[in-house]
Amino acid sequence: MSVGAAELVPGAPGGLEFLESRAEVAARSPLQLFWRRFRQDRVAKVSLAVILLLIVIALAAPLVIKIFGLPGPNVENPNLTDQFGSPLGPSSAHPFGVDSLGQDVMSRTIYGGRVALEVGIIGTGIATVIGVLVGTLAGFYRGWVDTLLSRLIDVVLSIPILLLGLGIGAACAVRGCIKGAIQPGLGVIIFLISLATWPYTARIVRGLVLSLREREFVEASRGLGASDARIMLREILPNLAAPIIVYASLQIPTNILLEAGLSFLGVGIRPPTASWGNMIAQATPIFNTAWWWMVFPGIALLITVLAFNLLGDGLRDALNPRSAR
Amino acid sequence: MSAQAPDPFGGAPERLATTAPPVPDAVQPLVQVRDLVKHFPITRGIIFQRKIGAVRAVDGVSFDVRRGETLGIVGETGCGKSTTAKLIMRLQKPTSGQVRFEGQDITDLRGADMKAIRREMQMIFQDPYSSLNPRKTVGSIIGEPYAIHGLKREKGERKRAVQELMETVGLNPEHYNRYPHEFSGGQRQRIGVARALALRPKLLIADEPVSALDVSIQAQVLNLLRDMQRRFGLTLIFIAHDLSVVRHMCDRVAVMYLGKIVETGSGDDLYAFPRHPYTGALLSAVPVADPSHHGSERRLLSGDVPSPANPPKACRFHTRCPKAQELCSRQQPQLEDKGSGTLTACHFPLSREEVAAIGVRSAG
Numbered sequence: 001m002s003v004g005a006a007e008l009v010p011g012a013p014g015g016l017e018f019l020e021s022r023a024e025v026a027a028r029s030p031l032q033l034f035w036r037r038f039r040q041d042r043v044a045k046v047s048l049a050v051i052l053l054l055i056v057i058a059l060a061a062p063l064v065i066k067i068f069g070l071p072g073p074n075v076e077n078p079n080l081t082d083q084f085g086s087p088l089g090p091s092s093a094h095p096f097g098v099d100s101l102g103q104d105v106m107s108r109t110i111y112g113g114r115v116a117l118e119v120g121i122i123g124t125g126i127a128t129v130i131g132v133l134v135g136t137l138a139g140f141y142r143g144w145v146d147t148l149l150s151r152l153i154d155v156v157l158s159i160p161i162l163l164l165g166l167g168i169g170a171a172c173a174v175r176g177c178i179k180g181a182i183q184p185g186l187g188v189i190i191f192l193i194s195l196a197t198w199p200y201t202a203r204i205v206r207g208l209v210l211s212l213r214e215r216e217f218v219e220a221s222r223g224l225g226a227s228d229a230r231i232m233l234r235e236i237l238p239n240l241a242a243p244i245i246v247y248a249s250l251q252i253p254t255n256i257l258l259e260a261g262l263s264f265l266g267v268g269i270r271p272p273t274a275s276w277g278n279m280i281a282q283a284t285p286i287f288n289t290a291w292w293w294m295v296f297p298g299i300a301l302l303i304t305v306l307a308f309n310l311l312g313d314g315l316r317d318a319l320n321p322r323s324a325r
Numbered sequence: 326m327s328a329q330a331p332d333p334f335g336g337a338p339e340r341l342a343t344t345a346p347p348v349p350d351a352v353q354p355l356v357q358v359r360d361l362v363k364h365f366p367i368t369r370g371i372i373f374q375r376k377i378g379a380v381r382a383v384d385g386v387s388f389d390v391r392r393g394e395t396l397g398i399v400g401e402t403g404c405g406k407s408t409t410a411k412l413i414m415r416l417q418k419p420t421s422g423q424v425r426f427e428g429q430d431i432t433d434l435r436g437a438d439m440k441a442i443r444r445e446m447q448m449i450f451q452d453p454y455s456s457l458n459p460r461k462t463v464g465s466i467i468g469e470p471y472a473i474h475g476l477k478r479e480k481g482e483r484k485r486a487v488q489e490l491m492e493t494v495g496l497n498p499e500h501y502n503r504y505p506h507e508f509s510g511g512q513r514q515r516i517g518v519a520r521a522l523a524l525r526p527k528l529l530i531a532d533e534p535v536s537a538l539d540v541s542i543q544a545q546v547l548n549l550l551r552d553m554q555r556r557f558g559l560t561l562i563f564i565a566h567d568l569s570v571v572r573h574m575c576d577r578v579a580v581m582y583l584g585k586i587v588e589t590g591s592g593d594d595l596y597a598f599p600r601h602p603y604t605g606a607l608l609s610a611v612p613v614a615d616p617s618h619h620g621s622e623r624r625l626l627s628g629d630v631p632s633p634a635n636p637p638k639a640c641r642f643h644t645r646c647p648k649a650q651e652l653c654s655r656q657q658p659q660l661e662d663k664g665s666g667t668l669t670a671c672h673f674p675l676s677r678e679e680v681a682a683i684g685v686r687s688a689g
Contacts, residue, residue, distance in 0.1 A: 215456075216452055216455040217455065217456050217458040219411075219416055219450070219456075220448070220450060220517075220520070221469065221473075222416060223414050223443065223448050224443060224447070224469060224473050224520075224524075225440040225443035225444065225473050225474060226473050230473065234469075238458070239459070239460050241460070
């Protein structure tokens with residue numbers, strides 16, 4: 001329970017003895033309480049460590065491949081394919097093998113992680129900001145504002161994102177659309193992912209705000225003369241932090257998968273830039289001869305998504321101790 | 326602001342009345358409520374909503390609150406007490422009617438004008454668990470009024486003021502950085518009182534401030550409120566459904582039933598000689614802490630309170646009233662003096678014999 005240990009200290013409630021009692025009990029902020037619970041969750045801790053490691057590798061990608069003595073991700077080396085053009089498998093110089101252009105798979109997997117995390121974190125970040133904004137306004141003002149924004153959510157949810165992505169991919173692949181303003185790549189994929197996912201956050205936030213705004217502390221704040229903006233930012237938003245963090249941490253892996261899917265379909269990151277999705281897509285035709293080309297980016301994708309999902313579960317348990325474990 | 330301690334009977338009014346002619350401060354009531362009405366629409370349909378009725382939460386209430394006094398508002402759950410409080414605080418907008426604060430009509434104030442008025446009146450809420458934001462420290466909860474009104478901006482000044490307030494209401498100032506969940510119900514209510522007092526308001530509205538607390542804690546909080554009232558010269562509107570609590574606290578009492586005031590008068594008069602049958606029934610239901618008292622015939626009301634969406638015609642109490650006659654369902658009784666000091670809205674007020682028979686103990 002969130003009531004926590006401090007409430008159970010003997011001699012605490014009522015009376016006038018509270019003046020001297022409990023002085024020795026240090027105050028625990030919600031953050032400290034959260035951290036105490038989180039530390040006991042081994043799975044979540046390991047997931048957090050894995051994610052931090054992935055982030056470090058992604059940030060320091062050039063350094064990492066230098067340490068392993070690997071060539072850059074886009075360095076093509078025809079000497080690494082046999083006379084039929086089939087790539088060579090894992091070796092000491094190329095632990096994950098090479099692809100059919102002679103590019104190092106490990107190096108490309110590391111750089112692909114960069115893309116995956118970028119898309120996952122930035123895309124989720126944008127979607128969360130939009131979702132919280134729309135959801136808070138809809139839940140707080142209710143009435144026609146809510147009706148309008150809720151219909152907008154319904155409209156956006158009815159956009160077939162994969163088809164839209166495929167359309168953009170097909171129409172804009174060669175020279176870009178609208179005089180090159182839209183070109184398949186990181187920007188488009190982040191845009192698509194944000195567009196596809198903010199309505200879910202908005203719906204959750206709207207529901208929470210609808211119930212929070214009826215709490216008496218909101219009324220108390222209004223009675224003190226607080227403006228609507230202040231009530232939303234200072235009274236309601238802090239109470240949304242936990243569910244938003246949990247939801248966003250579970251949204252990141254979904255978005256990484258979506259990026260892989262879109263890149264697989266040729267909408268997202270396009271070769272020569274490395275992405276797990278497009279690596280897997282390219283590897284598909286020769287999977288029988290060059291399994292490593294598909295398997296290593298696949299494992300990287302699996303580990304990343306799993307780690308984020310388990311971290312999200314751990315965060316949920318630690319932030320909302322009332323939910324069933 | 327805080328330097329100017331509200332003196333109940335002195336000081337020139339800062340704002341002169343805009344609608345009413347200026348009245349000497351000692352005579353002009355702090356709050357004047359006139360024909361206050363609040364109807365909550367009942368709607369049906371999801372997209373195309375149409376109104377199919379209204380809950381008449383408050384339906385034509387008028388009263389004055391004089392400077393420095395305590396006015397009690399009592400009544401059963403759902404009779405409109407809390408709504409009345411929220412209308413005075415302008416937490417809700419009245420359907421019609423007027424609230425005047427120091428002669429100024431505040432019903433339609435907006436923006437900065439309303440914010441200025443909010444400094445003068447504050448509210449203590451019923452549920453100390455829901456009225457404090459669980460994500461904020463006690464210090465920032467009590468200091469919030471200063472932050473909102475841009476007061477005590479200097480470094481350390483706000484913290485000092487908050488800790489002083491905490492001490493005033495009987496909290497340990499060292500608990501400044503704690504969170505509400507670390508406090509008991511009574512302590513939380515003290516936090517609520519401290520927050521309400523931070524701006525040194527003239528009017529304090531306490532909406533059932535003790536009904537969510539343990540009986541053992543109730544008296545502490547009530548005494549704290551009285552202390553604060555004396556200390557800061559507050560005018561208090563005290564809302565409760567417990568008549569013994571109201572008696573302990575209030576100079577004057579208004580009894581509400583289904584959105585209307587049925588009887589009002591000084592506490593002494595009302596408790597000694599209730600004229601409205603509803604008041605009589607309420608008083609008769611107050612338990613007597615005397616084992617030798619075997620109770621004369623308790624006048625317990627039968628049935629439930631009728632729905633405020635469809636209240637009885639004319640006198641709203643006639644469906645449950647033991648003295649009801651045909652006139653009561655035809656003609657709305659007005660609040661008037663029935664010769665015993667209170668104002669009573671009843672065609673057939675109780676007589677002394679009836680009051681004695683139902684066991685209202687004027688001495689108790």
